[in-house]
Amino acid sequence: MNNFWQKINKPFYCLAPIAGVSDSAFRQMCKLYGADVVYSEMASVNALSFAPEKTLEMLRFEESERPYVVQLFGSEEGNFENAVRIIEKEIKPDGIDINFGCPVPKVAKQNAGAELAKDLVQSRKVVEAVVRTATVPVSVKIRKKVGEVDALQFLDNIKDLDVAAVMIHGRDLKQMHTGEVDADIIRQARNHFGGVIIANGGVKDEKSARELLVNSGADGLGIAQGAFGKPWLFRQLKIKNYELQIEEIFEIASQHAELAFKLKGKTGILEMRKHLCWYVQGLPGARKIREEFVKVETLDDIKNIIKKNA
Numbered sequence: 410m411n412n413f414w415q416k417i418n419k420p421f422y423c424l425a426p427i428a429g430v431s432d433s434a435f436r437q438m439c440k441l442y443g444a445d446v447v448y449s450e451m452a453s454v455n456a457l458s459f460a461p462e463k464t465l466e467m468l469r470f471e472e473s474e475r476p477y478v479v480q481l482f483g484s485e486e487g488n489f490e491n492a493v494r495i496i497e498k499e500i501k502p503d504g505i506d507i508n509f510g511c512p513v514p515k516v517a518k519q520n521a522g523a524e525l526a527k528d529l530v531q532s533r534k535v536v537e538a539v540v541r542t543a544t545v546p547v548s549v550k551i552r553k554k555v556g557e558v559d560a561l562q563f564l565d566n567i568k569d570l571d572v573a574a575v576m577i578h579g580r581d582l583k584q585m586h587t588g589e590v591d592a593d594i595i596r597q598a599r600n601h602f603g604g605v606i607i608a609n610g611g612v613k614d615e616k617s618a619r620e621l622l623v624n625s626g627a628d629g630l631g632i633a634q635g636a637f638g639k640p641w642l643f644r645q646l647k648i649k650n651y652e653l654q655i656e657e658i659f660e661i662a663s664q665h666a667e668l669a670f671k672l673k674g675k676t677g678i679l680e681m682r683k684h685l686c687w688y689v690q691g692l693p694g695a696r697k698i699r700e701e702f703v704k705v706e707t708l709d710d711i712k713n714i715i716k717k718n719a
Contacts, residue, residue: 412546413446413476413503414573414605417629420622421445422643425576425609425631426480426506426550428513432467434669434677435684436474438661439636443643445629446476451508454483454492455519461495468500478504478548482511484520484531486538493542505543507535509563510552510578523582527556529566536567546573550609550631553591554581560594564601574605576631579621592624599626607631618646638687640665655692659719662688666711678708685711694718 424431424439426448436447449468456464470477479502481492493505509532511522525532540547549572551560560577577598579590590610598606609631612618618630636642641661645651653661662685669677669684685702689695701714 411503412573414546414548417445417476419628421629422618422646423576423607423629423631424448424636424643425633426451426478426508427633428511430637430683432669432672432680433470433474434665434672435640436477437471437668438640438665439643440474442641442661443647444640445643446478447474448506449477449479449502451480451482451511451516452492452496454481454485454488457481457492457495458488461499465495465499468496468502470500470502476503478502478506480506480508480550481539482508482516482519482521484525484535486531486534489535489538490542493539497544502545504546504548504573505539506548506550506576507539508550510550510555512582523552523555526551526563527558529558529563532563533566533570536570536572540571548572548574548576548605550576550578552578552580552582553594556582561597561601564598568602572602572604574607575602576607576609577627578631579608579610579625590621592621595625595627605629609633611635614642615646638684638690656719658688658692659715663712663715666708670708675706678705678711681705681711 423446424444428451431450440447452464452468468479479496483489508522509526516522517524551563553560577595579592579595580588595608606627607629608621608625608627612621612630612632613635666681669681682703686699689698698718705711
């Protein structure tokens with residue numbers, strides 16, 4: 410097994426999996442601006458087992474995105490086994506990740522994501538199945554606490570299995586994506602897990618990144634919302650005093666839009682609306698520009714708005 414996690418220089422910075430956001434275009438932009446590892450959007454093992462075409466299309470990636478990790482969610486170990494075999498044959502990623510942290514109700518209804526983390530017996534069966542089936546390194550994404558099960562209990566439950574890395578979101582399920590991040594429980598995880606530890610939650614700039622790294626003792630960081638409209642955040646964390654001018658921000662937004670159109674056509678342009686609004690957050694006249702961006706239908710629409718405001 411080629412365990413890329415062991416070869417990455419530390420500290421490293423990952424684009425964490427983000428449903429509806431971390432598609433190939435955004436992943437490529439983040440890699441271009443310094444992300445060391447990128448994760449796919451969450452993929453359903455049920456969909457991959459019974460009607461895989463649409464999900465496989467979502468998971469396709471470019472070589473420039475490596476190391477690329479596919480994240481799976483579900484609840485039945487058999488479907489995880491099927492999904493891993495299909496992904497390794499059709500997608501050929503560098504790693505497989507299992508989501509035990511997603512709080513979304515439609516995922517919880519399937520006893521998946523954070524809901525599955527509450528069930529130590531079934532969650533272990535799922536990890537066992539993926540480790541047994543995968544030929545690439547397996548990782549897991551968990552939360553500080555879900556129900557009565559905290560991150561340390563969860564890790565103790567799988568510590569004998571060949572799991573290469575864990576990404577720990579330092580907030581419990583009730584906090585969702587807001588509030589204080591518990592760096593201490595991530596630090597404690599070092600005594601409960603022998604692989605690579607990635608801290609996740611609340612990273613939005615160099616200061617918050619440095620604090621989480623120092624306080625958690627993690628090997629790297631997983632960044633999600635902090636990268637919305639700021640794919641260059643990864644470079645900022647590596648290069649001191651790295652800042653962009655407004656013209657450069659618009660140029661990156663334009664480059665992202667071109668890539669989205671190339672990969673998805675008009676669907677890519679419509680999906681860019683939210684990204685474009687994130688790109689201009691905090692810029693002069695942002696409100697008016699957002700009002701224009703939410704209506705774009707074509708690549709030319711985007712370029713005309715950027716030309717007018719850059």
